[in-house]
Amino acid sequence: MLRYVLQRLLMTIFVIIAAAILIFTVMYFVPGDPAKIILGPEATAADLADVRHQLGIDRPFLVQLGSFMYNTFIKFDMGTSWFRNTSVFGGMLERIPRTFLLGFLSIVLTSLVGIPMGVNAATHHRKWQDKGVISFAMVFMSVPEFWVALLFIIFFSLRLNILPSFGIGSWKNYVLPILSGALAGIGGIARYTRSCVLEVVHADYITTARAKGVMERKVIYQHMLPNALIPVLTNVGTSFTRCIGGTIVMEKIFSFPGVGLYLSDAIASRDYPVIRGCVIVIAAFTAILMLLVDLSYGYVDPRIKAQYVKQSTKKGKIKNVA
Amino acid sequence: MMSEKNDNLLSVRDLVVEYTSGGEIIHAVNGVSFELEKGKTLGLVGETGAGKTTIAKSILRVLLSPPAKVKSGEILLEGTDLLKVREDEMLKIRGAKISMIFQDPMTALNPTMTIGNQIAEGIRLHNDVSALEAEKMAIDMLQSVRIMEERFHEYPFQFSGGMKQRVVIAMALACKPKLLLADEPTTALDVTIQAQVLDTMRDLRNQLGTSMILITHDLGIVAENCDTVAVIYAGQIVESGSKEDIFDHASHPYTVGLFHSLPMWAMGEKRLHPIDGLPPDPRIEPNGCMFRFRCPRATKACEATVPNAELTSGHFCRCIAPKEEV
Structure with a gap:
């Protein structure tokens, strides 16, 4: 019985990791530029590039994925909301x-x-x-x-x-x-x-x-x-x-x-x-x-x-x- | 108080049961009457669909209604008409005075309840005992059907078919009922287990003095277990009497046909002689002798109502031209 529960919990961890990779990938390829949304339609190309760099979304896909997985599953840090500037973890907890x-x-x-x-x-x-x-x-x-x-x-x-x-x-x-x-x-x-x-x-x-x-x-x-x-x-x-x-x-x-x-x-x-x-x-x-x-x-x-x-x-x- | 002249435990009088199905009325039991003496066993014999199970279920009043409905008749248990008893009174009779063994042990036990609890449940309902005492009594009951105490907490799926039927028997006899309705208790079991189950039933019944109605289509089982026999055809008793009356002096053409359709190796017969045709459509309103469609001796007179004639004392036959004594 206990072994069964442990097996299933292990499976659960894999499910969560798979879900994380999936949602990251989907969001990466979804059209729409967060920088544009943050700065508004009149932002200059230089400003946009600046914000993209700040958010870290100008890096290659695999690098972004890697740092996301590292932060989430090793440091247990889900980052900060780009709009509210509050911790996602805190927001969720609430x-x-x-x-x-x-x-x-x-x-x-x-x-x-x-x-x-x-x-x-x-x-x-x-x-x-x-x-x-x-x-x-x-x-x-x-x-x-x-x-x-x-x-x-x-x-x-x-x-x-x-x-x-x-x-x-x-x-x-x-x-x-x-x-x-x-x-x-x-x-x-x-x-x-x-x-x-x-x-x-x-x-x-x-x-x-x-x-x-x-x-x-x-x-x-x-x-x-x-x-x-x-x-x-x-x-x-x-x-x-x-x-x-x-x-x-x-x-x-x-x-x-x-x-x-x-x-x-x-x-x-x-x-x-x-x-x-x-x-x-x-x-x-x-x-x-x-x-x-x-x-x-x-x-x-x-x-x-x-x-x-x-x-x-x-x-x-x-x-x-x- | 009612003081019946004889020591009848149960008398059923003119019982009529109908089912409604898709607007049509199905005549399942058409005026059945019989008596059962204390401590004796009555065999109800007949082919599938003859109304045997319906009779047993109406005695216990566990027919699903709708579709089933008891139209008329009386079922007297020690003088009380069970058909008139209030439902809460009936709860005290079911399982305590009358209990039933069902045909298929595979499905007769609740799969999500332990064997022990299923036996103890009935004991607690009808006896003023604590849970612990009920458990003890249930264990005794299990042991009397030769199942070990350790299996008390096991579930039906952990038991074999024969064992399940023994559990059902233990359950049925746990409250020492006066009447046991055994509805084809061995039909679903293979032959070697059949004898074992029947022996267990007989031993326990003899200990407790329980009367029994044994429903079966196996004449061999009737011969070994019954005192009296009633042969049912299309919801009517066509012939009834003592075991000897029926086995040695079968008079109704249907009963005679039943015996002819048994293998008779000893007589040098190589072939079986089945009864031609099929039982009548139960949707037809019963009239006259219902066996006339298949009867080799049917005449025009069979269309009229056939009286239940007493051939010899206690031997009744519903036929205008019963077979002569051989």
Whole structure:
């Protein structure tokens, strides 16, 4: 088990390094001159060359890549923002908790509402509960999130004036971004849970459980759900990574100063160090989260857990027997 | 209080069960009646789709509804009509007074729960015991089906088919039920394991005094395990009686056909004699004798309702022209 985790962590490091090289290369070849953006359209050729030299982007590709990798992975220095003149690391440190909280809360909301909705739909297959859940999911999965967000702003901020539409400061600022981001997720998880539960609803072991005299509620939550939950878990895991990496739209709409907004502003202004920093952090986050999701399978599905155990203890067992 | 004149544990009377599928009604069980005495074993014999499993599941009330619906009838367990009992009362009967062994041990166990917990779950539901005591009782149960205590914490995928079925048996008998419904308990197992599983079942039942309804299409298993036999065809009991009545004096043409389709090496027969044709479409409203389409002795009179005639004491046959005694 421990060996497996270490192996996966090692893999994670390679993933992060690969992501760093990739984003550096892509940004190097993307058209657009940061020096021009910094100095404005009326800058002279000499000034531009001067700024390029200061930023270090007049050096050959491999030299730039080398110094970037050295700084990032050996000195753990992600550089300074070209526009804000603040350390990228500090900027990230400030923003990650906000985005993380936003993503975490919206995934909690998505799971807490979506999974029971899906279970309810499956156990009331083809009744009104089922149809209601399906319709809800269909509507909110088809409608673009930004449109829902705008409607929420009109309704809750402009008409009712009960929730702020931008900034951070109080818990109220989190409500609209979480809600408008979670609705599609709830629909998705509900639909997915529904189809997974429907697959086990007719399983023989469910009848066995009923034949033992187990209450229907316990049949659903102790016998059906653990078996249906394995694929749902992957889904929740991946949608969490989407929350962290993909809140760009939500953060932009609500002017929510998180990683997403940081990244989208940086892309607009060709702020290379910030872009790289954000991508590396998002990649690391995604990789670690996927590892956690994989490990959590073991706790839900004993068959997978047994595989981990087999790999690491089989040798020991044989020795003991001998 | 109800004091039944005889010592019947279970009487099923005129049970009718229908399924709805795509707007059509499927007549699965069409007026089945039988009795089961305490401590005895009844064999329900019939081909696939005859309604055997549906009968067992309606006794336990674990049919999925919809699509299944018990239209009418009575299922009396020691005088109480199970079809009228409230669901929360039924929870106390399932697993405690009546329990069931399912056909396929491969799928009958929850893959994400340890074997031990699956046995202990039922014990805790029906006995006022602590978790530790329940675990102890579950271990005893495991040992009585010859599975070692060490395997208590293992999962179904770590067990072989025969062992899984023994676990299912341990689970079913853990609360010492009065009635065991065994739905083709050995069909999914190979022949050498079959005998082993049946022996285990018999030993335990004898210890606990449990009555059993054994559902099977294997007449050999019936011969070895049952006291009385009911032959089911198209959702109706066509012939019932003691094991001797059925095996030695088979009277209904269907029962006779069943025996003819067994290999009879001793009699010098080289070929099997299957019953021609297929069971009737269950969507057809039952009328008259449902076997007349395949019956070699069918006449015009078979289209009318056929009474369940008592040939000799306790030997019933639903045929207007039962085979004469050989």
